[in-house]
Amino acid sequence: MYQYSQDDHQLLQERVSQFRDQVSRRLKGDLSEDEFKQQRLRNGLYLQLHAYMLRVAVPYGLLSSEQMRTLAHIARTYDRGYGHFSTRQNIQYNWPKLEDVPKILDDLAAVEMHAIQTSGNCIRNTTSDPLAGVARDEIADPRPYCELIRQWSTFHPEFNFLPRKFKIAVSGAIHDRAAVAVHDIGIRLIKKDAGELGLEIYVGGGLGRTPMIGKLIRDFLPPHDMLTYLEAILRVYNKLGRRDNLYKARIKILVHETGEEKFRELVEAEWQEVKESKLRLRDEDIKNIQAHFKDPDYENLSDFDSDFDKELISDPDFAKWADNNLELHKQDGYRVVYLSLKSKNQPTGDVTADQMDAIADLADKYSHGAIRSTHRQNLVLSDVRLKDLHSLWGELKTLDLATPNYNHLTDIISCPGMDYCALATARSIPIAQALTERFDTYDYVNDLGDISLNISGCINACGHHHVANIGILGVNKKGVEVYQITLGGSAREDASIGKIIGPAFTADKIVQAIADLLDVYLENREDPEETFLTAYRRLGPAPFKEKLYG
Amino acid sequence: MTLQVYTASLLKEGLVAYLCIDTEGSYWSTDLNKAATAETDQAETLKSLAEQAERENIVIAAYAVDVELTENGTRPLENRERIRAYGPTITLPQSSDTKQAIVRAA
Numbered sequence: 037m038y039q040y041s042q043d044d045h046q047l048l049q050e051r052v053s054q055f056r057d058q059v060s061r062r063l064k065g066d067l068s069e070d071e072f073k074q075q076r077l078r079n080g081l082y083l084q085l086h087a088y089m090l091r092v093a094v095p096y097g098l099l100s101s102e103q104m105r106t107l108a109h110i111a112r113t114y115d116r117g118y119g120h121f122s123t124r125q126n127i128q129y130n131w132p133k134l135e136d137v138p139k140i141l142d143d144l145a146a147v148e149m150h151a152i153q154t155s156g157n158c159i160r161n162t163t164s165d166p167l168a169g170v171a172r173d174e175i176a177d178p179r180p181y182c183e184l185i186r187q188w189s190t191f192h193p194e195f196n197f198l199p200r201k202f203k204i205a206v207s208g209a210i211h212d213r214a215a216v217a218v219h220d221i222g223i224r225l226i227k228k229d230a231g232e233l234g235l236e237i238y239v240g241g242g243l244g245r246t247p248m249i250g251k252l253i254r255d256f257l258p259p260h261d262m263l264t265y266l267e268a269i270l271r272v273y274n275k276l277g278r279r280d281n282l283y284k285a286r287i288k289i290l291v292h293e294t295g296e297e298k299f300r301e302l303v304e305a306e307w308q309e310v311k312e313s314k315l316r317l318r319d320e321d322i323k324n325i326q327a328h329f330k331d332p333d334y335e336n337l338s339d340f341d342s343d344f345d346k347e348l349i350s351d352p353d354f355a356k357w358a359d360n361n362l363e364l365h366k367q368d369g370y371r372v373v374y375l376s377l378k379s380k381n382q383p384t385g386d387v388t389a390d391q392m393d394a395i396a397d398l399a400d401k402y403s404h405g406a407i408r409s410t411h412r413q414n415l416v417l418s419d420v421r422l423k424d425l426h427s428l429w430g431e432l433k434t435l436d437l438a439t440p441n442y443n444h445l446t447d448i449i450s451c452p453g454m455d456y457c458a459l460a461t462a463r464s465i466p467i468a469q470a471l472t473e474r475f476d477t478y479d480y481v482n483d484l485g486d487i488s489l490n491i492s493g494c495i496n497a498c499g500h501h502h503v504a505n506i507g508i509l510g511v512n513k514k515g516v517e518v519y520q521i522t523l524g525g526s527a528r529e530d531a532s533i534g535k536i537i538g539p540a541f542t543a544d545k546i547v548q549a550i551a552d553l554l555d556v557y558l559e560n561r562e563d564p565e566e567t568f569l570t571a572y573r574r575l576g577p578a579p580f581k582e583k584l585y586g
Numbered sequence: 587m588t589l590q591v592y593t594a595s596l597l598k599e600g601l602v603a604y605l606c607i608d609t610e611g612s613y614w615s616t617d618l619n620k621a622a623t624a625e626t627d628q629a630e631t632l633k634s635l636a637e638q639a640e641r642e643n644i645v646i647a648a649y650a651v652d653v654e655l656t657e658n659g660t661r662p663l664e665n666r667e668r669i670r671a672y673g674p675t676i677t678l679p680q681s682s683d684t685k686q687a688i689v690r691a692a
Contacts, residue, residue: 063598065643083647085670088600117681133599382679389681454666455674463669465676515664 037098037406038183038328040148047191048145051152055079056138063135078158080151081137085458090129090137091154092144094409096164096182096206097125101396101405106147108392114140119392121377121385123449123500124203125163125409126154130456152190157198159189159270163205165213166410167372169329170418172364176225176233178208180325181262184317188263195270199277200285202270203242210529215411217241217531218503220287221269222250223262233259239269239299240291243497247533248288253300259322263315268307272299332404332419337369341422354429356478357440362425369422373403375415375432376439376447380472383465384450385413394435402428411500412449414442445481445489445554446472449500453493453510454517460493462510462517463543467491470547484554487568488527503527505569506553507534508546519546523553523580524572537577538585549584556583588652590629591621591660592636593670594645602670603645605636614645618671619659 040048055075062072076082080091092107099107107127111119114136115129122128132140144150153160162182169177185204189195195202207214208225216222222238234256241250257265269287276294278284291299348355363372375395377385387395395415399407402424403417410416415437420428432438441447448471451457453464468491475481491508492499501507507522518540525534541549554568556579561571572580592605596614603614604621612635615621624632629650636648652663662668669675 063643069597069640069646083595083600085666086600086602086673087595112681116678118679131600135598383676386679388679391681454669455676461666463675465674469676512665517665 037100038095038325044148045145048148048150051079051150052138052141052145055141059134059138074156076137077156078152079137079141080154081132081134082155083458084130085454085456085460087131088134088137089456090132090140090151091122092127092129092149092151093154093161094125094127094149095186096162096168096179097166097409097411098179099407099409100147101399101407103147103149104392104396104399104407106143106149108389108396110140110143111392112389117390118386118388120383120452121387121409121413121415123411123413123451123498124154124161125166125411126161127409128452130452155201157201158196159185159192159198159202159204162186162189163203163214163219163411165207165209166408166416167213167363167418168208168408169331170365170367170370170372171209171211171213172366173210174208174366175210175227176208177326177329178206178214178223178225179329180322181208181223181225181235181259182206183325183328184263184321185266188266188315195274198270198274199279200282200287202273202287204266212527212529212531213410215500215503215527215531217249218243218247218500218527219250221266226256228256235259235262237265237269239303240288241531242286242288243500243502244286245283245495245497246286246288247497247502248292249531249533250288251291251296251299253296253303260317260319261311263317264310264313265303265307267310267313267315268303271306271310272302276302331367332406334367334370334419335421337367337421339368339422341369344422344425347426351426354426356482357429357438358425360440360444360482361438361442365419367419371420371422371425373417373420373425373428374410374442375417375437376441377414377437378441378447378472379436379439380446380469380476381436383452384448384468387415391435391437394431395437398428398431412447414447440478441481443486443488445475445484445487447488448472449488449490449504451492451494451499453491453499457493457498459496460510461495461512462493462519464491464493464499464508464510467508467510467519467543467546471550474547474551483564484557485564485567488525489550490525500527501525502533503531504534505567505572506550508550511540513540517543519543521546521549521553521584523577524569526569530569535577537581552583553580556580587625587627588663589623589654590626590632590650591618591623591653592629592632592648593621593651593667594636594639594648597643597646605632605639605648607635612639614639618653618662621653621660623653623655623660
């Protein structure tokens with residue numbers, strides 16, 4: 037993991053000191069709320085429905101056990117004993133007091149963390165594949181590129197007041213686990229047949245009220261040119277992005293209105309201006325950053341472990357979990373472990389301070405002290421030996437972190453919705469919980485196979501409902517919360533935007549409507565291997581619509 | 587006419603609060619049932635007191651909320667405001683030794 041330089045530490049300390057002074061002046065009345073709002077938003081501090089909310093950056097989803105313990109300490113000391121992992125791999129605290137925030141930022145800085153770039157119209161925290169560096173399908177490790185983007189974008193003076201917020205995701209694998217197609221800029225690391233590494237650059241993806249899939253504007257960019265090319269894209273956006281209309285300010289609208297070809301030309305022209313600037317990465321720049329992401333000292337193990345195999349046979353519950361929540365690892369004898377934050381006992385993505393401390397201990401014991409957060413609001417221990425899996429599972433079960441539902445129906449993405457969010461128009465967590473309760477049957481959920489169900493509590497789509505196989509959007513219709521269903525979305529390499537199936541359902545009808553949709557799938561799938569999404573794409577919306585509306 | 591109360595967020599704590607009036611003057615409480623109510627056309631006094639509290643940096647983002655009086659107390663008409671008044675409708679995760687007391691009005 038990246039270790040801060042002296043400059044990084046100093047930068048952070050100065051920032052915390054500045055914010056402490058700003059908070060002090062605000063509390064004394066020397067700053068008005070209008071003046072202060074711009075400052076607090078630049079430090080991740082929102083005012084939400086019930087209280088302030090602090091969003092802490094988890095750069096590309098990487099956490100050390102020490103950092104996780106600090107997050108637990110903050111939850112316990114300054115908040116109400118829990119935090120919420122978001123779809124940007126960050127963590128949010130829902131109840132901090134304003135006067136405590138500088139102390140929280142001090143504690144974060146001590147472990148090389150902060151809340152910068154988690155709000156405001158700047159380049160936000162870059163997200164990535166939670167399996168970066170360990171995935172068996174990886175082409176190249178995306179983490180060094182994420183870190184280079186982080187360093188380039190942090191306090192970039194030119195891009196501190198963009199027309200709107202700006203999100204970048206980087207994936208280095210064949211399978212997209214970072215939803216790159218629905219980011220302002222999505223980057224995929226690829227290799228030519230000769231083995232030469234390059235970047236595919238997608239621009240203008242996004243969700244919200246105008247969901248769009250990003251357009252490929254550069255099909256092979258040498259890695260050394262990454263930052264100069266991003267600089268060119270951002271310059272074009274900063275210059276031409278609309279500032280007159282909040283709803284048309286994202287780069288996706290600019291790309292759409294300008295046209296893909298014209299936009300590409302504008303970027304290429306701008307690029308000529310900066311292509312040979314100091315931002316052009318040298319070999320040593322990339323190598324220096326790559327050195328921070330070396331593999332841990334893996335043992336030389338076989339990918340066959342007789343004890344593990346015996347445990348799979350003797351312990352059916354362990355086998356269910358192993359079947360769903362493990363991923364192959366590039367290193368023989370190891371597995372990637374998904375910790376499900378989707379139990380029926382806790383809101384999606386929420387983790388208590390006690391759980392955080394325990395996860396940190398498990399990371400130290402089983403996975404080289406490293407934890408990752410995922411954009412699907414789960415956590416990952418990336419380097420667990422086969423022979424340790426049964427013990428780890430036992431401990432996760434005690435912590436209620438072993439629900440065997442990764443990439444299954446109840447692995448629901450849900451925004452906080454109107455239970456917390458000032459922008460939401462409907463609740464989403466209670467719907468997620470009602471669905472989890474209704475479908476709390478392993479055999480049924482497992483038979484459904486690979487499927488995604490995401491819920492947003494308003495059109496801003498923080499719950500990524502547009503790119504779920506089954507999406508649910510909560511809206512307020514004449515004072516009543518109703519839920520609209522979209523079908524056919526995907527956030528993966530076959531990205532697509534789901535389509536509305538028909539009129540919305542009230543809260544008491546939505547769970548049955550989902551059950552009905554699942555029945556249509558089960559009755560019509562060609563075989564158990566055909567996923568919900570594949571079946572939907574083959575069948576079209578008609579049978580689903582017929583079942584729901586007659 | 588609709589009955590209204592004034593709500594805002596406490597500057598220091600960020601918590602939801604309601605404008606209250608007693609014999610000593612105005613103050614802010616997290617308890618909606620203590621809130622001063624007024625018909626829409628008579629809410630000017632409440633509005634000016636709320637704005638004054640904003641200027642004095644006691645609260646931020648003050649606005650009027652439509653309510654009704656029920657046998658159980660003051661009840662916001664809109665769902666959003668009910669959630670804001672009574673807290674999240676879900677069971678919050680619990681940790682063993684949280685320092686910050688949960689001090690929401692029932």
